């Protein structure tokens with residue numbers, strides 16, 4: 001079937017709809033997923049299509065949204081729980097980390113937790129300090145929990161379907177400012193991407209940019225501008241923070257010998273820190289320049305638009321970092 | 327339906343098994359063979375045995391970290407439970423869970439959980455599975471009095487009321503959460519009153535306020551939980567309370583400054599096992615020798631379990647790295 005350009009929102013809806021048709025055990029629960037149609041309209045029309053049994057509005061109770069979804073998953077259902085934004089997942093941290101991520105191990109494999117928690121992330125909308133960070137890396141700290149961070153409609157659809165079909169818990173993180181981005185997506189019920197595979201989004205010989213989520217947008221814009229100056233950046237989109245697939249990063253770095261990591265996370269203890277550590281460990285002899293990181297500034301995000309944008313990464317910051325390593 | 331003589335004798339066996347098993351655990355802990363936290367159930371046996379035996383085979387049980395008694399009552403093999411206490415590969419959780427994390431998928435025993443209240447939403451989720459698949463199954467969720475003050479409790483109970491889930495929420499009120507008495511920790515001192523916050527919606531939907539039963543009387547607990555299960559099957563969730571007492575410290579090495587020796591003595595004198603034994607002797611004249619035989623058999627079972635656990639291998643490096651993810 002022909003690929004159609006659709007938005008990330010449409011891609012997510014399609015993935016959910018297809019998987020719900022494919023497997024009776026798949027259901028949705030969360031705040032405003034039903035009557036409202038989803039805070040970000042991803043589940044609009046689902047209540048009418050699938051009914052109250054499978055599209056379940058919950059009270060404002062993040063602990064029990066995550067926790068009950070864990071129990072239902074252990075017992076054999078395949079919940080797709082929605083937590084409105086990742087900031088509210090802090091309230092449910094215990095259920096996600098201590099239970100979703102650890103139960104399979106702690107009971108020696110007796111229970112699987114085939115759970116997807118969908119949530120949105122990201123700043124740049126003047127929502128202030130409590131609603132604006134992109135803290136997905138925190139969740140990637142813990143073995144037992146996969147963390148998906150798609151940046152295109154193609155990836156969003158294929159990765160969400162993979163997440164729903166997998167027997168492990170997945171935190172599926174969607175960027176709230178990217179839902180309208182379009183890209184061609186196979187119109188195929190069985191289009192499923194592998195879990196834990198990063199992807200080369202652009203080829204180039206001069207520098208490796210490693211990124212994910214919103215960083216893909218900043219990096220692509222930066223790469224377009226750099227190309228006009230004759231600098232060719234290779235962009236590796238991680239797509240998953242766990243399982244973390246660094247093979248393409250290593251391969252690229254062997255070629256470019258230079259690396260910039262771009263992410264919306266806070267600057268300390270972030271994805272860039274992990275990748276820099278692994279690169280110097282694995283490929284010290286290939287390194288021609290210090291590895292640079294582009295991230296948000298080390299502060300709670302402010303409300304004021306000008307200074308909020310100042311605190312976040314942008315294409316210019318990526319360009320500056322690339323020029324420093326060249 | 328009143329339980330038959332053999333059933334009652336089996337309950338007696340279970341209660342003695344739990345008591346002797348845990349006494350042995352305490353010894354093994356002193357000897358350094360059991361590590362970590364060890365929370366004894368001693369004093370609460372009538373609650374666990376009465377409640378678990380009210381479950382039908384298809385029903386589910388889940389609890390917090392004070393889980394040995396419930397695991398044994400649910401029929402987990404004492405050998406595998408003891409092996410877990412010693413952290414052995416043959417343990418119910420492969421030596422990776424420990425005392426607080428006993429579970430057995432086949433027996434629908436969904437585990438002990440070390441985070442206070444953390445298992446309560448899981449219970450709601452398991453019950454949702456039953457409702458979703460239209461299966462006649464009930465979840466019996468045990469919890470301590472202290473856990474009724476944590477956010478998880480309120481969210482889990484509320485959701486179970488809104489979704490009319492088949493859960494029996496059973497508070498094992500042993501009067502303390504660690505060293506804090508119910509009066510010092512809970513706005514409502516009759517914990518079942520908290521059910522009122524989750525009742526009533528349309529058509530009376532919501533949490534039923536169940537009874538406060540004498541948790542030292544195995545028969546009373548059995549009857550009350552049986553009724554609770556019937557209610558949960560037909561109408562949805564119910565909150566009930568079993569009034570009991572923990573005769574030992576919160577965990578090993580608790581100096582117990584929060585209560586007096588005299589208070590504990592009172593409960594020792596009216597312990598659940600002695601009470602049930604008196605009841606059986608009253609009801610079945612001349613049964614005493616048979617109870618002695620059961621006592622002896624239990625000791626043999628425990629010797630075997632300890633022997634098995636001691637002779638079992640430790641988990642290996644391969645075990646260490648296995649089951650981080652589902653295949």
Ligand SMILES: Cc1ncc(C[n+]2csc(CCOP(=O)(O)OP(=O)(O)O)c2C)c(N)n1
Pocket residue numbers: 392440441442469470471472473474500502503504576
């Ligand atoms: C979230 C959380 N907070 C604190 C603790 C430490 N803690 C362990 S048991 C306990 C007391 C719980 O009392 P209760 O619910 O009455 O159960 P009981 O120990 O009496 O069986 C506390 C505070 C914990 N394990 N988890």
Ligand SMILES: [Mg+2]
Pocket residue numbers: 470471472498499500501502503504
């Ligand atoms: Mg207590």
